[in-house]
Every structure is written in structure tokens, then in C-alpha cells.
């Protein structure tokens with residue numbers, strides 16, 4: 001069981017004690033220069049964070065182990081630091097001092113990290129103290145949380161601030177505690193703090209704290225299931241980090257609980273709370289442990305909502321980027337953590353922020369600049385980060401911003417537009433138009449098509465916008481969202497103002513309606529519509545009814561409102577993202593479309609294919625139904641989209657690269673084009689078909705959010721398969737996974753539209769980017785292992801006929817970093833190609849060996865000689881001559897090859 005919550009919390013929680021006071025010794029340790037070190041490591045690419053975390057965690061685990069061996073426990077981890085407490089009732093001061101001493105020795109002995117990216121010397125600062133301590137549990141229906149506070153914690157942290165590198169500083173009150181009983185050498189820093197010069201080796205306390213009770217179930221009240229299910233050591237993910245501080249007031253617990261609530265509402269993950277010196281610091285992530293789409297938008301909504309609670313006086317720092325994320329820690333205590341420069345930036349931004357500021361980094365800024373009002377603050381040096389960091393202050397969402405506003409030129413889709421226009425024909429004759437389904441995969445252009453259709457129709461038709469939300473799948477969600485904007489409701493308005501806006505709008509509508517039945521119904525509907533937007537009036541009809549009556553009347557009310565609107569002007573009900581629609585809304589639509597022949601409205605349901613590949617349909621009878629299924633764009637059309645972004649003089653190679661990656665999905669094509677542009681990867685004169693590109697973050701999250709919805713087991717199967725390539729053989733995969741039931745699982749994944757069968761033994765990932773994303777999110781360490789496993793498996797399956805798989809073996813061994821074996825197979829592949837007159841293939845293999853591998857002198861000449869022979873054979877005389885010359889001139893070549901080369905060169909001259 002992963003021990004994410006200290007035992008003291010769980011013990012008290014099961015007894016319903018949410019608050020406890022005790023006296024404790026305290027230890028605060030912080031790794032110095034951590035931010036700088038992370039930054040240096042991350043310059044090596046994201047693998048830097050992985051390698052760094054691996055070494056760092058190793059040391060951290062040992063330090064934590066020391067704490068637990070000495071009867072203490074870790075109350076909180078904060079990035080590169082942690083706080084440990086030793087309850088006075090169960091521990092003696094010697095436990096604290098022994099811990100400090102052992103950790104200090106640990107750093108002396110093992111603080112030097114020898115990594116593949118260089119050697120790093122980890123140093124620490126430590127503070128020790130004593131005092132009153134409190135633990136608090138915050139109960140929340142989504143997720144509980146906890147924190148510790150008190151004199152012990154504050155003073156240990158302040159002591160740490162006074163400590164030099166690798167120093168241990170203790171506070172005056174701790175000194176008073178042991179007074180003369182321990183013969184310790186120390187130096188005075190000031191009246192309140194002392195630097196330890198030498199701790200004697202102290203006798204251990206006899207008590208051993210038992211640690212055998214499990215609180216498995218209760219632990220899950222504190223952390224999401226997905227964390228406990230994680231089997232892997234870590235992953236790479238695009239993460240939004242939100243650090244925020246609020247001041248401690250009497251209502252602190254209430255405020256934190258409300259922030260937890262809001263975090264869940266927007267699909268974020270509330271990680272932890274630390275409280276020191278009357279300030280609570282909360283850490284929230286979006287994008288991990290599981291992700292949703294549009295995390296930057298979600299996080300910004302949360303930030304602004306918290307910001308609007310001015311009484312909190314919050315200060316926030318927010319950043320976005322690809323980081324290492326995973327669990328760390330051993331048996332005694334585990335922690336969920338993210339590591340990367342971005343995380344450190346968010347923490348620093350929070351420190352820079354003033355009251356009610358939301359400081360954001362460049363990546364967040366880029367994502368929000370069109371939709372939000374943002375103020376640029378000057379670039380600043382932040383502690384530990386070498387470059388100046390541009391800082392922005394997020395002010396508010398722009399009211400005039402239309403999320404579905406598209407700037408780039410619309411390409412193709414003429415037939416679909418024509419079909420859509422036809423569907424609106426009945427509206428002209430004041431008739432009901434039925435339903436139109438616009439469907440297809442993510443990013444294929446459904447919203448864009450609807451947008452163009454709307455432009456074509458002009459202003460005579462009123463559009464009602466009813467979006468469904470991926471996270472909030474609550475009852476009547478798209479209708480609620482529509483009603484809020486229809487009745488001019490705003491969270492920042494007072495209740496009274498919202499109520500007035502509602503009344504005004506509905507009275508206004510009533511006045512315009514002549515049909516008595518509808519008019520009367522509107523009056524009856526009022527309290528039901530109001531309830532949907534949280535306007536409640538005692539004694540209203542809504543209040544008088546039981547739930548069933550309320551539900552039925554809500555359906556009538558919605559229908560009535562729409563019919564009323566359609567009597568004023570033709571209406572289109574535009575349901576966006578119906579794949580996320582709740583069941584009550586589905587029933588409402590079924591109700592709304594019954595017996596409405598003479599009301600001019602049309603329903604558009606825009607929908608992705610469902611996760612199981614099924615198509616989304618309402619149960620509607622006897623009404624017009626049109627289905628528009630969008631397919632991928634042609635190569636030429638995709639090129640048009642790219643040219644709109646990159647200009648028409650873009651090279652063929654770039655176009656071909658984008659075509660290969662996007663496979664005609666306009667969203668992918670757009671994102672990749674923008675990525676290339678932003679990262680200056682477009683060199684119009686140069687061939688850059690092979691530029692290595694990272695998958696743009698927006699594509700990455702769309703795909704990872706799909707993978708996150710699968711079970712951990714299926715996800716791991718997909719990740720393993722991704723190592724085998726876009727196409728893979730079932731027998732190889734199943735041997736690798738040692739799983740008998742694999743074909744059932746593979747079919748399950750097929751149903752989820754991740755891959756499809758080419759034939760009985762071979763499968764293909766539906767999209768190249770799904771494979772790439774699944775591959776890239778894995779740690780390098782794991783990838784090496786799986787590549788090795790793949791190589792071994794293929795080797796054994798093709799024992800009798802290895803020539804078929806030389807190429808695969810060379811590739812997998814290379815990725816596994818088993819270079820000797822890789823070289824062997826690359827050469828074999830080259831020879832095999834040569835024997836079969838596949839000359840270019842042979843040359844490619846030989847070149848790969850010569851350019852990328854450390855070969856022995858003999859081997860090098862041998863390969864060069866073979867290369868020369870092929871070049872001569874295919875008539876590349878100059879190149880052949882050069883190759884032979886090089887062999888002859890080289891001191892390393894053996895005599896026999898030299899003689900042969902001289903002869904062949906002579907023939908060519």
C-alpha cells in the first residue's frame with residue numbers, strides 16, 4: 001500500500017478526530033540549489049528530469065527511512081524539502097538529533113550524484129526545533145486533505161533559513177529542552193538560533209513504533225484512485241501547476257474545502273497543503289495523475305474563481321509544461337510529485353505575486369492571450385533560474401471572446417455545407433427541421449463546419465448554444481450552461497442582480513408571445529427554469545413539488561422556452577460535444593422534439609465518436625434526421641491548411657512531414673504547423689523532412705486524456721505495443737506481456753478506437769500520433785527495458801529465420817542502448833541487403849554504423865570496404881574512389897584490405 005498519508009492522520013480520521021494538538025520535535029530539510037540543478041538537467045531534454053528524479057529520490061528515500069527508524073514521521077513533502085515530526089510522547093530528543101546526524105552523514109557519503117549528464121553534488125540546509133504542533137483534517141466530499149502547523153514547524157523552517165550549506169541549525173527553545181543533558185558543540189548565530197558543530201553519537205530510544213495497521217480504505221478518502229492504481233514509476237505529462245497562498249483566518253478550513261471543491265469541478269488535482277507562519281500554501285495540478293482536454297483553460301477558470309473571492313487575498317503562480325510526474329518514496333512514506341523547471345517557476349511566480357495577483361508563465365500566456373485580459377509584468381530573474389523569466393498577470397476572461405471563432409481560411413467541405421443548408425429549409429416555412437448529427441473524430445472539423453454553416457445562414461436565425469462539458473456531466477448540464485447565458489447570469493453579480501436579470505428576460509419574452517397556451521406555460525415554467533440556474537424562491541411551484549414532479553415540469557419548462565423562442569424567430573439548438581451529454585439532457589431533447597411540427601427550429605448535435613467507437617444517437621421517432629460524418633482531408637486540402645499558417649512558399653518536405661504526422665486531421669495539421677513555426681524549425685531552403693518534433697501540447701493532451709480513461713492494464717498494453725511500432729504482431733506483444741488473455745484485451749482496445757486489426761495476427765494504431773504519444777509519455781528507463789524485451793522476444797521467435805528481422809533487432813537493441821548487439825544486427829541487415837541487391841538499404845546500414853558507432857579499426861575498414869564495393873557496383877565512381885582512398889590512407893586499416901582497395905581503386909582510375 002502506498003503510504004501517502006501519515007498514520008497519525010488516518011488514526012484520528014477513523015475516530016472522527018479532525019484536530020489534534022501535541023508537542024513535537026521537528027526537522028526541516030531542504031536541498032540547496034535544487035532549482036538550478038533541475039534547470040541544468042532539463043537542458044538535456046526531458047530525460048534530464050527523469051534521471052535527476054531517480055537519483056534524488058534514492059537519496060530522499062534513505063533520508064525518510066532514517067526519520068522512521070528514529071520514530072519520527074514525515075508530515076509533508078514540498079518539492080525538494082520535507083518536514084519531519086517526532087511526537088514528544090513517543091520520542092526523545094535523541095531521536096531528533098540522531099536523525100539529523102544520520103541524514104547529514106548520508107549527504108556526506110552519498111550526496112554526489114554521478115549521472116549520465118554529469119556529476120552533481122547535493123547539499124542541504126537543515127533546521128531543528130520543538131514546540132506545540134497541531135494536525136488538521138479537512139473534510140470534503142470530493143477529497144479530504146490535511147495539514148500540520150504550529151510553533152515546531154514554523155521554528156524549524158526559520159532555523160533552516162539560518163543554516164549554511166550542509167549545516168544544521170536549531171532554535172533556542174530546543175536548546176532549552178535539552179539544556180545540559182547532551183554534550184553538543186555549537187556556535188551562536190544570534191539570540192535565537194545556533195549552528196551545530198558536532199553531535200555526539202547518542203543512544204537510541206527503546207520504543208519502536210508499530211507500523212503494521214493498514215488504513216487502505218481510508219487513505220482513498222484523501223487521494224484519487226488513479227494515484228493508487230499507478231504501477232509505473234513515472235511518466236512525462238503536460239502539466240499546469242498552480243501554487244497559491246492564502247492567509248490563515250478563522251475560516252481557513254472552510255476556504256480550503258471550497259478550493260478543493262472548485263479544483264474538482266474543473267478537473268484538477270489537489271495535491272497538498274503546507275502551513276507556515278500564518279500562510280497556507282496549496283498545490284494543485286492539472287494534467288496529472290490523469291488529464292482532460294483544455295487544461296490551461298480549466299486551470300485559469302479555477303484561478304480566476306479563487307481570485308474573485310477577494311477576501312482570500314490569494315497569491316498565485318501558474319506554469320505549464322512537460323514534466324516528469326510520478327510517485328516517489330519507499331515503504332514508509334510515499335509522495336506524489338512532479339519535477340521540472342516549470343514546477344519551480346510556478347513556485348517562484350507565486351512568491352513574486354502580490355495580493356490577488358495570478359502570475360503566469362509564457363506557456364500559459366500563449367494559451368490564454370486571445371481569450372483573456374493579461375497584463376505584462378517585466379521579465380525578471382527568479383531565484384535559481386538562469387534566464388530572465390517573462391511574467392504576466394492574468395486579470396480576467398474577455399467577455400467578448402468567442403471560443404469558436406476561427407481565424408484561418410476554411411478549406412473544402414463544400415458538399416457538407418450544401419447538405420447543412422438544406423436541413424434548414426423547413427425553417428423558412430415555419431416548420432420543425434428535425435435533427436442533424438455532425439460527427440467524426442476529435443479535431444476533424446465538426447465545430448468549424450458548424451461555424452461556417454452559421455455564417456452562411458446569416459442573422460435571420462437565432463442560435464442557442466448548448467455545450468456539454470467533459471467534467472461536469474451533471475444533470476441538464478448543456479441546458480444549464482445555455483440558460484445562464486440566456487438569462488444574463490454572472491457569478492460576479494449579486495444574487496439580487498441575477499434574479500432581476502432573470503425576471504426581466506422572461507417577462508420580456510412573455511410580452512412578445514401571442515399564443516396563449518405558450519404564454520401561460522411560460523408563467524408556470526418560471527420557477528423550474530430559475531431552479532436550473534440556482535435561483536430559488538420559497539413557495540414557488542418548484543418548491544411545492546416532489547422530485548418526480550419537479551423533473552417532469554423541468555422538461556416541460558425547457559420545451560416551452562424553446563417553443564416560445566421559435567415563435568419569435570427560427571431557432572437552431574446547437575448542442576456541442578454531445579458525447580459528454582448527461583442522461584437528463586438526452587431525455588429533454590427526446591421530449592422537446594415530440595409533436596412540434598409547426599415550430600420552426602432545428603437541432604444540431606455535434607459529436608465525437610464515442611470512446612467505444614459507437615455513434616451517438618438520440619431515440620427519436622418520425623423526425624427528419626441528417627447525418628454528416630466528417631472524414632479526414634485530402635493531402636492537397638491538408639496542404640492548403642498548412643499554407644495558410646506557414647505561407648505558400650513552404651517546402652515540399654515540410655508539407656510531407658505534416659501530412660505524414662497529421663494524416664489529414666485539420667487540428668493536428670494546424671497544431672504541428674504552428675509548432676514548427678514557433679520553434680523556428682522551418683528552414684525553407686533546407687530539406688528537413690526528418691526534423692524531430694515533439695508532439696504539440698494540445699494534441700498530446702487530447703490523446704493522453706483518451707488513454708487516461710482506460711484501465712491501467714490496458715494503458716500499459718498500449719504503451720508496450722507502442723514500442724513495437726505503428727503496426728505490430730499480436731504474437732510478439734503477447735509473448736512480451738506474458739499474458740494469456742491478451743487477444744481479449746487487444747480487442748477491448750480495438751473497441752476503444754486506439755487500433756484496428758489488419759488481419760488476425762497484425763494490428764495497426766489508428767493514428768500515428770496515438771502511438772507516438774503513448775510511446776513518448778514513458779520514461780526512458782522503461783523504454784530501454786521494453787525495447788530490450790522486444791529484441792529478445794523477436795530474436796527467440798525468429799530463431800530459425802532471423803534474416804527477416806535483422807532490421808527490427810538492430811532498431812530495438814539500439815533503443816535499448818545495447819550497442820554491441822545493435823551493431824551486429826545493423827551489419828547483418830546491411831550484408832543481407834547487399835546479397836539481395838538492395839543496394840541503397842545496404843549503404844544506409846553501413847553508413848549508420850560508420851557514423852554513429854564506435855567500431856574497432858578492423859571492423860571500420862571492413863565496413864568501408866563493403867561500402868566501396870557497392871558504390872562501385874552501382875556506378876557511383878567518385879564516391880567509391882573516395883572510400884577506397886580513405887581506406888588506403890588510414891593508419892588503422894589492415895594490410896590485406898589496403899591491398900584489395902589499391903587494386904580496386906586502380907581499376908576505377
Ligand SMILES: Nc1ncnc2c1ncn2[C@@H]1O[C@H](COP(=O)(O)OP(=O)(O)OP(=O)(O)O)[C@@H](O)[C@H]1O
Pocket residue numbers: 406407408409410411412413440441442443444445446447448449608641666667670
Ligand atoms: N475545413 C477546414 N478548413 C480549415 N481549417 C479547418 C477545417 N476543418 C477544421 N479546421 C481547423 O482545425 C481545427 C479543429 O477543428 P474543430 O475545432 O472544428 O474540430 P472538432 O471536430 O470540432 O474537434 P473536437 O472533437 O475536438 O471538438 C480548428 O482550428 C479548425 O479551424
Ligand SMILES: [Mg+2]
Pocket residue numbers: 446447448
Ligand atoms: Mg468541436
